Amino acid sequence: MPHTFKRFTTQVIYFLVIPFFFLAFAAFYKPFNIDTLLNTSKASFSFNITMMMCIILLVMVISRLTLYFSRALRNMTMPWYRIWCIMEIVVSAFFVALYTTLIGDWKMQYFEILVNVAAYLTLVLIFPYALLELALTLSATKHAAETADATDAMLHFYDSRHSLKFVVSAENILYIKADENYITIHYLEGERKKTYEMRSSMKRIEETCLANGILRCHRSFFINPAHVKALRKDKENAIVAELNIPGETPIPVSKTYYEDLVKVL
Numbered sequence: 250m251p252h253t254f255k256r257f258t259t260q261v262i263y264f265l266v267i268p269f270f271f272l273a274f275a276a277f278y279k280p281f282n283i284d285t286l287l288n289t290s291k292a293s294f295s296f297n298i299t300m301m302m303c304i305i306l307l308v309m310v311i312s313r314l315t316l317y318f319s320r321a322l323r324n325m326t327m328p329w330y331r332i333w334c335i336m337e338i339v340v341s342a343f344f345v346a347l348y349t350t351l352i353g354d355w356k357m358q359y360f361e362i363l364v365n366v367a368a369y370l371t372l373v374l375i376f377p378y379a380l381l382e383l384a385l386t387l388s389a390t391k392h393a394a395e396t397a398d399a400t401d402a403m404l405h406f407y408d409s410r411h412s413l414k415f416v417v418s419a420e421n422i423l424y425i426k427a428d429e430n431y432i433t434i435h436y437l438e439g440e441r442k443k444t445y446e447m448r449s450s451m452k453r454i455e456e457t458c459l460a461n462g463i464l465r466c467h468r469s470f471f472i473n474p475a476h477v478k479a480l481r482k483d484k485e486n487a488i489v490a491e492l493n494i495p496g497e498t499p500i501p502v503s504k505t506y507y508e509d510l511v512k513v514l
Contacts, residue, residue, distance in 0.1 A: 250322070250325055250326060250327055250330060251385070251386065251389030251390075252389065252459060252509075253385045253386075253388050253389040254322070254330065254385055254389070255322040255323070257317055259385065260313035260314070260316065260317050261313075262381065263309060263313055263381065264306065264309035264310045264312075264313045266377050266381060267305065267309050267337075267374060267377050267378070268302045268303075268305040268306035268309060269302070269306075270373075270374070270376070270377040271301070271302055271305055271370075271373055271374060272298060272299065272302040274373055274376075275298050275301075275373070276295070276298060297348075297352060300348060301345050301348065301349075304341065304344045304345050304348060305341045305345070305370075308337060308340050308341045308344065309337060309341075312333075312336075312337050312340070316333065320505065323505050323506070323508075323509075324505075324508050331382075334378050338367070338370050338371055338374055339367065341370060341374075342363060342366045342367035342370050342371075343363065345366050345370065346359065346362045346363040346365075346366040346367070347359070349362055349366060350362055402418070402419050402461050403416050403417065403418055403419070404416065404417055404418070404419050404422065404457055404458075404461055404463075405457070406434065406447060406449065406454060406457070407449070407453070408447050408448045408449050409430070409448050409449055409450070409453070414447045414449075415434065415445050415447060417434065417436050417445075419461040419462060419463065419473070420473075420475060421436045421437045421438070422434065422435070422436045422463055422473045423435040423436060423437065423442065423472075423473055423476050423492060423494060423497070424470055424471060424472045424473065424476075424492070424500050425454070425458070425463070425470065425471040425472075426469060426470055427450065427451045427469045427470070428469070430448055430449075430450065431446055431447065431448055431449070432446070432447060432449050432450070432451070432454065433445070433446045434446075434447075437494075442494060442497070451465070451468075451469070451471070454471070455471075458471045462474065462475070462513075464506070464509060464510055464513065465506050465509075466490060466500060466501070466502045466503070466506045466507075466510050467500070467501045467502060467503045467506065468503065470500055470501060472490055472500050472502075472510070474510065474513045474514055476492050476493050476494065477490045477491070477492060477493070477510075477514060478491045478492060478493040479491045480502060480507075480510070480511070480514070481499075483499065487501060488501070488502040488503075488504070488507060489501055489502060490502050490510070
């Protein structure tokens, strides 16, 4: 799955766009005579449709935060991501159907209402889901193209005070190691290996590294895939990356980032 789908801002976009699209679409177009259905003695159409929007919003917030903080996104493929999206619609349908059952005096049973609500939500919400996926895919494609063209790009590293401290070509970086509030950049200058230490954090440099093809492989390491010779297991059965630099210490690779690294090797 492209990294664009894994960002926290992407999850925020989803749980804002999906419910508010539903509200706008239902309020303006009133498809399938929904205004007649939701004009009950207990509440107006506007109130009922707003309550449904709030239900979908709550489901989306819980779903997207769970998805992000459980780190399920790390190794998720696009088919599984689409299944997750479908499940968001299904769960929303369960609660919207429950609300619909409570506000009206229907001859239908709950499960009959659930089928109708699920069909309605699917037909309405398939549009924002599809448009968001298309936009994110195009963004990821553009980002990948820019990354491919930036092999010789210069990386600018800033410290915690936003002061420029170090500039180096992306292709010369071997790996970057973090240690508490400091990072150490291991790089090549000609045929010689050098290091540069500065006050910063993995989070601060992550966007710069990813934009230039330097991938995270461990909680404390970024690595340049161009210098990886092999991936193997060490004596303790942990995965490590061997670099194409003689005598260089193998770099640990955690299971969380293993798949992302394998895809570019």
